[in-house]
Amino acid sequence: MNAQLMMALMPILVLSLTAVVLMIQASVKRDQSVAWVITALGLLLALWGAGYARGFTQPVTVLLMVDDWGLFFTTLILVAALVTLILSKDTFSPEGERKEEYYLLLVLSVLGAVVLIQSSHMVSLLLGMELMGVALYAMIAFPEKGQRPLEAAIKYLVLSACASVILLYGFALIYAATGELSYAGIGLKASIAYAQNPILLMAGTAMVLAGIGFKLSVVPFHMWTPDVYEGAPTPVTGFLATVSKGAVFVALSRFFVEGQLYEYQSLMTALAAVAIASMLIGNWLALRQENIKRLLAYSSIAHFGYLLVVLIALSYSGAEAGLIRESITFYLAAYILTTLAAFAVVASIAGEDERKNHIASFDGLFWRRPIQAFSLTVAMLSFAGIPLTAGFIGKFYIISVGIQSQLWWLITALVIGSAIGIYYYLRIIFAMTMSSGMSSGMSVNDEGEDQKNVAQDVVVSSQDVLAMLLLTMVLLLGTWPQPFIEFAGRL
Amino acid sequence: MVMVNLILILLVGGVLALLSERVNENMPRRVALAVVLFDLVYFLIHLSGMPELTQLQAPLPDDPSTWLMHFKADWIPAFGISIEFALDGISMLMVLLTLVLGAVAVSASWTDVIVRRGFFEANLLWTLAGVLGVFMALDLFLFFLFWEVMLIPMYFMIAIWGHENRGYAAMKFFIFTQASGLLMLVSILALVAVNQSATGQWSFSYFDLLNTPMAEATAHWLMLGFFIAFVVKLPVFPFHTWLPDAHTQAPTAGSVILAGILLKTGAYGLIRFAVPLFPQAAMDFSYVAMVLGAVGVVYGAVLAFAQTDFKRLIAYSSVSHMGFVLLGVYAWNELALQGAVMQMVAHGFSTAALFMIAGSLQERLHTRDMREMGGLWQQMPRMGAVAMFFVVASLGLPGLGNFVAEFLVLLGLFQVDPWLTAVAALGLITGAAYSLILMQRAFQGEPNPKLVDQGLMDFGRREMLTMAVMMLALIGLGIYPQPILDIAQPVLQSLLEVTP
Numbered sequence: 001m002n003a004q005l006m007m008a009l010m011p012i013l014v015l016s017l018t019a020v021v022l023m024i025q026a027s028v029k030r031d032q033s034v035a036w037v038i039t040a041l042g043l044l045l046a047l048w049g050a051g052y053a054r055g056f057t058q059p060v061t062v063l064l065m066v067d068d069w070g071l072f073f074t075t076l077i078l079v080a081a082l083v084t085l086i087l088s089k090d091t092f093s094p095e096g097e098r099k100e101e102y103y104l105l106l107v108l109s110v111l112g113a114v115v116l117i118q119s120s121h122m123v124s125l126l127l128g129m130e131l132m133g134v135a136l137y138a139m140i141a142f143p144e145k146g147q148r149p150l151e152a153a154i155k156y157l158v159l160s161a162c163a164s165v166i167l168l169y170g171f172a173l174i175y176a177a178t179g180e181l182s183y184a185g186i187g188l189k190a191s192i193a194y195a196q197n198p199i200l201l202m203a204g205t206a207m208v209l210a211g212i213g214f215k216l217s218v219v220p221f222h223m224w225t226p227d228v229y230e231g232a233p234t235p236v237t238g239f240l241a242t243v244s245k246g247a248v249f250v251a252l253s254r255f256f257v258e259g260q261l262y263e264y265q266s267l268m269t270a271l272a273a274v275a276i277a278s279m280l281i282g283n284w285l286a287l288r289q290e291n292i293k294r295l296l297a298y299s300s301i302a303h304f305g306y307l308l309v310v311l312i313a314l315s316y317s318g319a320e321a322g323l324i325r326e327s328i329t330f331y332l333a334a335y336i337l338t339t340l341a342a343f344a345v346v347a348s349i350a351g352e353d354e355r356k357n358h359i360a361s362f363d364g365l366f367w368r369r370p371i372q373a374f375s376l377t378v379a380m381l382s383f384a385g386i387p388l389t390a391g392f393i394g395k396f397y398i399i400s401v402g403i404q405s406q407l408w409w410l411i412t413a414l415v416i417g418s419a420i421g422i423y424y425y426l427r428i429i430f431a432m433t434m435s436s437g438m439s440s441g442m443s444v445n446d447e448g449e450d451q452k453n454v455a456q457d458v459v460v461s462s463q464d465v466l467a468m469l470l471l472t473m474v475l476l477l478g479t480w481p482q483p484f485i486e487f488a489g490r491l
Numbered sequence: 492m493v494m495v496n497l498i499l500i501l502l503v504g505g506v507l508a509l510l511s512e513r514v515n516e517n518m519p520r521r522v523a524l525a526v527v528l529f530d531l532v533y534f535l536i537h538l539s540g541m542p543e544l545t546q547l548q549a550p551l552p553d554d555p556s557t558w559l560m561h562f563k564a565d566w567i568p569a570f571g572i573s574i575e576f577a578l579d580g581i582s583m584l585m586v587l588l589t590l591v592l593g594a595v596a597v598s599a600s601w602t603d604v605i606v607r608r609g610f611f612e613a614n615l616l617w618t619l620a621g622v623l624g625v626f627m628a629l630d631l632f633l634f635f636l637f638w639e640v641m642l643i644p645m646y647f648m649i650a651i652w653g654h655e656n657r658g659y660a661a662m663k664f665f666i667f668t669q670a671s672g673l674l675m676l677v678s679i680l681a682l683v684a685v686n687q688s689a690t691g692q693w694s695f696s697y698f699d700l701l702n703t704p705m706a707e708a709t710a711h712w713l714m715l716g717f718f719i720a721f722v723v724k725l726p727v728f729p730f731h732t733w734l735p736d737a738h739t740q741a742p743t744a745g746s747v748i749l750a751g752i753l754l755k756t757g758a759y760g761l762i763r764f765a766v767p768l769f770p771q772a773a774m775d776f777s778y779v780a781m782v783l784g785a786v787g788v789v790y791g792a793v794l795a796f797a798q799t800d801f802k803r804l805i806a807y808s809s810v811s812h813m814g815f816v817l818l819g820v821y822a823w824n825e826l827a828l829q830g831a832v833m834q835m836v837a838h839g840f841s842t843a844a845l846f847m848i849a850g851s852l853q854e855r856l857h858t859r860d861m862r863e864m865g866g867l868w869q870q871m872p873r874m875g876a877v878a879m880f881f882v883v884a885s886l887g888l889p890g891l892g893n894f895v896a897e898f899l900v901l902l903g904l905f906q907v908d909p910w911l912t913a914v915a916a917l918g919l920i921t922g923a924a925y926s927l928i929l930m931q932r933a934f935q936g937e938p939n940p941k942l943v944d945q946g947l948m949d950f951g952r953r954e955m956l957t958m959a960v961m962m963l964a965l966i967g968l969g970i971y972p973q974p975i976l977d978i979a980q981p982v983l984q985s986l987l988e989v990t991p
Contacts, residue, residue: 367607381643384669386639386640386643386669387635387636387639387640388636388640396676396680399676399677399680400680400683400684403677403680403681403684404684411677415670415673415674415677418673419666419669419670419673422665422666422669422670423662423666426646426662426665426666427662429650430650430658430661430662433647433650433651434658481567482566482567482568482569485567485569485570486569489569
């Protein structure tokens, strides 16, 4: 392996090294603040590495493909990991608990995600996904007290293992059909294999898609999502929703494009059905949720339904490939930033107290803690796709792509889904504007109470600062997207 | 730049109003009033350089330089999106209406809102800014942005300061308008895609998108997307159900803005976008639209008659009056369009005033139920007289603006379809019925014994001044409507040339 290849692998190397250092540190002196600092430094260094590697984009063996697109998502995921790291510090109770291992798991999981993003071969796909997933099980179960994290972790573990098995079986079938394991190889041989034995190839890809669909939690593979979201500690939920899902989607897009899977009509029909079901059912079930983490779980199901529209558009000639890639980049970036901000605010408001994740406990937040309420409002508006936020530009991309490829059914589902979505996002905002004792909204008594409420809030935690930074980016992407669009176009 | 400044002044003014609450809790309303009046004066100063009304040039759809004002700056060049504003006679009228009614709304909030005044006035100013954007934006992306974003402060106004059922009303309002807005977004993007495949370039500019060649079926579908978004806002039967709730539950200033200005964005959208962008499709569709309009006129009037809630009655009367606008637009001849524009202005004033009266009554009586009122004229003669004026204005008394508007619409419509005209004219009769029953129940008849000794306050100086402004406007429109007609005429003329 020559030096050039090492340079290209810089983020992966840095992350691996960080993991090793963390293990050594734990054996020498157990100190969680030291572990925290090492993790933070490691992630920052990996961020630098991701920038550095941009000069050395190339395929690294058959397993990995280091390109600008992948490095951009690597950067995004490292940022998400840093956010998770900062949130974790405040959220887990500081006393008594040993949590050096938690940071180690975090680094390993990020490492898995980066491998997954850069994978160009089924082996690296599986490797990345499992590394990310196995570390995540432990992260979910990490809080020592309470049964819910444990329950969520077991649920995720069992179902995720099943999904991996299905995925592996799919790989085997594809290998049997084509004799290839790299995406590009599959792309080359698939059409011949399809002509010889369509069932083998289709069954294989369908199983792979099912396995990946589970990780993305699209309908009908979504059952685990709300419980795991609810049970996991909030920072881990944020990590799962952004790093894990984002990386898997990037891997899926690569597999799709390079394996040229978009050429098979039956596969696309199935995927379209999954997308429509995710958009409608995800949004529909979110309506009835009272817990904000469960609500965000269902909303993320819907968001990945929207994203699938873009992949389906690949099989139609209408939209340019560049536009499709840009759409994925923009939508995922918007989704990740908004989701991180939302979970940062939820962590700030609710902390570890499970009951405070209930929407009812957000009542009057605007008057008690205006900064958090404002942040959450912006995040919800971005999810809902209201103009001036990044979420809107993302939706704009997806609808554009859908229209150019004339996917009218999918667009109809998207419009209906978004319309339903507005209701539950707005419910949170409405809850925050309510005021206890403000029955008529106009009585004089409220004023005194109001003053008291205002006086309470001056506390701004690091989570809030983080949320505000992320939302500044969300608003910036929404109001002045041109630089980012140009950037995404060059990737 | 003038148009950008108009919006910026309101946006910054909103922030100032929000901050001024820290100085003194009475400050926000003063700041808000000052900001709106300053904006109005600023606009008038820049209008004074314009040509005489009778010599206005027709704003050509393919040449922005013939418009009164035009501003264009790149925003997202990757998609051909720019910050493009333009002003012609109709948008000028709408901007003036917005700013005048904005000042009225601030006045209506003077004593009505007593909690979180800073945030209220800020939301009010931000809503106005959004509405101005809608009336001036000629880049479809920008237009859509303002169309959606203006709803957020409005939502807050209803959800925070509204009456007993505010949560439901605010939610319904927001979802109706957002969901229909999504359809418009799809239509806009599809229109741009069609244009892009024809010209090879992305553009959201109105001037580029006019005359986009497209298949008949495509045009019909896209036109429907715009149409639904606009008629939900207008609102037209059967998309009106959000309106009675939102208007009734909103605080007075919110109702004034909703009924006075926000409804007009729907009518404006129809005149500016829905018809000219898809002329043939709109003409094919016009009969359906006119039938909906005529049904709305009668249906709104009948339901208004059945209401016992003062504000709900006025809300349903809006449905009826906006039916005339829809009729006027889709009759698509000069007389009817003149009538529609006139109705937009006149209805703005008369309904705003009626909602203000309703608000004053609620502030004094703590109820909107007309069964609990009665004989109020004796105790509050000034308010009674003012109410009488606006009630007869609303029922279309000759000599006041609303009469001119409805008369013109009917006159224009008669050339197109006499039978629909006959149906719509029924609205004038039923209009008289619900307007007079309102007057009778609230202000005349036996006084409610419970209210006799309460020492109800009559209208004070601030209220009378506000009302006087609107009265003068309506009398002016009724006796000498020519300036409005002159301003609108060149615009309508060039619009009429667009359609086959």
